[in-house]
Amino acid sequence: VFKALAKNWLRTKSGVFFSILFPLMLLLIFGSVFGGNPGGGYTLYVQNNDLEGGKPTSLSEVLVSALDNIEALDIKELPAGVEIEKYRKENPSLSIDRALVIPKGFQSSAMDGNVTVSLLTSGEGPATSMVQGVIDSVINMFNYQMSGVEPIINIDMGSLEKEEELSAVDYYLPGYIAAFIMINGIMAVTTYISEFRRNGIIKRLAATPLKKSSWILGNLTLQAVLGFLLTLVMVVVAMMVFGVQAIPGPYALILIFLGSVTFCSIGIVLGGVIKDTEAANTAGSAIAFPMMFLSGAFWPIEMVPSFMQTIAKFLPVYYFHEGLREIMIKDSPSQALVPFLIFTVLAVVFTFVAVKVTKWEEFE
Helix, strand or coil: CHHHHHHHHHHHHHHHHHHHHHHHHHHHHHHHHHHCCCCEEEEEEEEEEECCCCCHHHHHHHHHCCCCCCEEEEEEEEECCCCHHHHHCCCCHHHCCEEEEECCCCHHHHHCCCCCCEEEEECCHHHHHHHHHHHHHHHHHHHHHCCCCCCCCCCCCCCCCCCCCCCCHHHHHHHHHHHHHHHHHHHHHHHHHHHHHHHHHHHHHHHHEEEEEHHHHHHHHHHHHHHHHHHHHHHHHHHHCCCCCCCCCHHHHHHHHHHHHHHHHHHHHHHHHHHHHHHHHHHHHHHHHHHHHHCCCCHHHHHCCCHHHHHCCCCHHHHHHHHHHHHHCCHHHHHHHHHHHHHHHHHHHHHHHHHHHCCHHHHH
């Protein structure tokens, strides 16, 4: 059964695409968006109007240099003296959403103790707030230095994680693995089982000596192998493209196996309970997509409202990726005991339910 299902998967282009290639595409997209490109940052245009002899004054140049040294900012310069709104309309390809204007007389006014720079934005949002916070920090540091005030409290940044420096993608990778294993288990299994039912394949299998338990075991084995294969491909690509260092160890692989079995058995249950193919596909999508985006797998759960955080903690994917992060990022398998227990119970329960709802004898 495993060999037959594996051949069917390899011969189905859409199956290979959505099982392996689609997760890789999203890994590259989300990895780049959420910190996979260490050279990138929030774009900030700077217009330095404080010129002497056609060149920036020393103080204004130091300010621009300080901003350019901030990793979170990608500084681009605007010509001095131009009207930014008009320049923006004349050059729509520049996408000027944020511009910092250093006024003429910046250096002399700063020496007198009163100067104002202007931050022009196209609207409010998380990115604008982030940029404004960074600029405020740099300006405050300038104020301290100009007034001769030495900071009393300093911050020494340390790490609670492994000694090696981890990238943002290291932290997101366990969530990506968990989410796509769930997608493959629930949506893919529900789809092809309902297709097998509609095409009469299951009816023909029921007329053979093949046991129902063998059919279910073959499906579970295939999804476990695909889970390991997906993990391997995603880790290798993430290492090559983003330089990740979070590599799954034996405990992570055990949890991945339990997760693959759990979500595959859920897909078998849906395929066995819902007779109509379109309805089964819709049900799989309705369960999988909200679970993927509400569980915190793609972004920190602290970023969502509190009521959504409560919902997330009732979703198995939340414990799946939290367990993988405890193992892969924090190297603390003991802290993943709850996810291990939850998925062991879920794997047993849903496998039992899958055996019950798969009506092999109805075709005799």
